[in-house]
Amino acid sequence: MQSHTLNFTRWVDDYADYLYSYAYYKIGKKEEAEDLVQDTFLSAYKNRETYNGVASEKTWLMAILKNKIVDYYRKLKATNNFSFYLDQTQETFEDSFFQKDNYGRWVKKINENYFSNAADSYLLGKEFQSILGSCLEKMPPKLRSVFVSKFLDEKKSEDICKEHNITPSNYWITIFRSKTLLRNCLEKRGAIS
Amino acid sequence: MGYLKKILNNCNETSLLILKNKEEKLSFRQKLEMKFHIYFCKCCENFEKQSNQIDKSLKAYFESINDRPAVKVSDDFKQRVKEKLNQ
Numbered sequence: 001m002q003s004h005t006l007n008f009t010r011w012v013d014d015y016a017d018y019l020y021s022y023a024y025y026k027i028g029k030k031e032e033a034e035d036l037v038q039d040t041f042l043s044a045y046k047n048r049e050t051y052n053g054v055a056s057e058k059t060w061l062m063a064i065l066k067n068k069i070v071d072y073y074r075k076l077k078a079t080n081n082f083s084f085y086l087d088q089t090q091e092t093f094e095d096s097f098f099q100k101d102n103y104g105r106w107v108k109k110i111n112e113n114y115f116s117n118a119a120d121s122y123l124l125g126k127e128f129q130s131i132l133g134s135c136l137e138k139m140p141p142k143l144r145s146v147f148v149s150k151f152l153d154e155k156k157s158e159d160i161c162k163e164h165n166i167t168p169s170n171y172w173i174t175i176f177r178s179k180t181l182l183r184n185c186l187e188k189r190g191a192i193s
Numbered sequence: 194m195g196y197l198k199k200i201l202n203n204c205n206e207t208s209l210l211i212l213k214n215k216e217e218k219l220s221f222r223q224k225l226e227m228k229f230h231i232y233f234c235k236c237c238e239n240f241e242k243q244s245n246q247i248d249k250s251l252k253a254y255f256e257s258i259n260d261r262p263a264v265k266v267s268d269d270f271k272q273r274v275k276e277k278l279n280q
Contacts, residue, residue: 008278012271021262025255034266038274045278094205103198110236115246119213123250132250133263149256157216176209183243 005143008045015058016041019065026069028141036072039042040065073164082166084140086173093177114190135185139178145176146171202227204237212231213249 019040023033032083044051045065050059099105115123136144149160161171207230211221219227229236254263 009280011273012274014279015277016274017262017265018258020266021258021264024264030206034270037266038277039269041278099207103202105202106204106236106240110239110243112239113243115250116239116242120249123246124253128250129254129257132247132254136254139274147252148255152258159271172209172213174214179212179244179247182247183240186243186247 008041008048011044011061013039013149015061018058019061022062022152023065023069025136025152026145027072028145032072036068039068043068070163076165082142084172086170089140093180096110097180113187115186131186131189135182135189139181140183143174143178143181146174153159200230203230204240206233206271207234207237208232208240211237212244 016037019037020033023032023036027036040061043083044061047064051057055063088115094100097107099107115128118128136148138148146160146166149155149163152158155163157168157171161168164171166174207227210219211231213219214224214227219235231241257263
């Protein structure tokens with residue numbers, strides 16, 4: 001329709017960071033996230049005739065990217081070693097946080113800390129959000145890409161399992177480990193400040 | 194007594210159930226064991242509290258990606274994509 005007026009150069013400037021941010025958290029790998037973003041722009045360009053201007057540009061690009069991510073995980077299926085990864089890292093995780101010889105008690109006590117009862121203004125404020133960002137950065141990307149899906153897309157656990165091609169039990173192990181690691185990092189960071 | 198000891202001390206299992214309970218229906222038995230454990234375990238009680246706080250904060254964090262992306266691509270990358278689009 002009005003495809004000749006679409007300015008793809010501007011789209012790259014306006015939306016690349018946004019698309020990349022999503023892809024990065026979803027995939028966990030920088031190079032692969034970049035590839036997906038690039039493919040998204042190229043597909044959008046190729047299919048520019050189908051853009052009807054009803055959805056916002058951002059929404060349209062995002063829909064393309066999401067499809068690419070579904071394909072990405074579908075292709076990964078053949079080589080998916082997620083179970084293997086969880087098995088391999090289980091002992092290290094459990095030894096750091098739980099006492100094996102004592103039914104699984106926490107190794108280190110969880111006391112009330114600086115964010116236990118924090119007000120929303122603090123949790124949503126700049127300081128805590130930036131600590132949260134750096135703790136997310138430190139998480140193992142494999143765990144993180146599953147863990148953050150709930151927050152990126154507001155998806156149900158069932159759909160996240162399907163998308164990442166993992167079993168419900170592995171999903172819960174992932175959520176649990178991620179949360180434990182993240183909590184631990186926040187606690188440490190709070191002790192310093 | 195072994196059973197009781199296990200329930201009272203198994204923070205590993207309980208904290209996983211605490212997270213699961215936010216999204217899924219636990220079995221009656223799981224729920225009972227979880228509540229019983231938390232009643233006596235300050236650590237798991239705090240874990241639940243802090244986990245809820247973290248969720249709140251995460252929700253805001255990922256909502257804000259919309260306005261200001263948390264991670265950015267390089268200018269080089271943008272340039273490369275633009276060149277590909279112009280081919």
